[in-house]
Amino acid sequence: xxxxxxxxxxxxxxxxxxxxxxxxxxxxxxxxxxxxxxxxxxxxxxxxxxxxxxxxxxxxxxxxxxx
Numbered sequence: 585x586x587x588x589x590x591x592x593x594x595x596x597x598x599x600x601x602x603x604x605x606x607x608x609x610x611x612x613x614x615x616x617x618x619x620x621x622x623x624x625x626x627x628x629x630x631x632x633x634x635x636x637x638x639x640x641x642x643x644x645x646x647x648x649x650x651x
Contacts, residue, residue: 590620590627601633 593604601607601616610616617636619626 589630591630591633592625592627596628596633599633599637601637 591599593607596607597603602610607616611618615636617628617632619628
């Protein structure tokens, strides 16, 4: 069984996606991945976010956004 790496709002901000309100806007207006709910917390699959980033800018490697 494989485990998914899950990202927080802070992780997304560090990747350059945006802050909390920007993320909500992206979810509403674009095909940004929906969060996985853990209680009251939101988490995003790292694979889904990286795929979305690459789709947004295919000339830039999504892996460059991750330290």
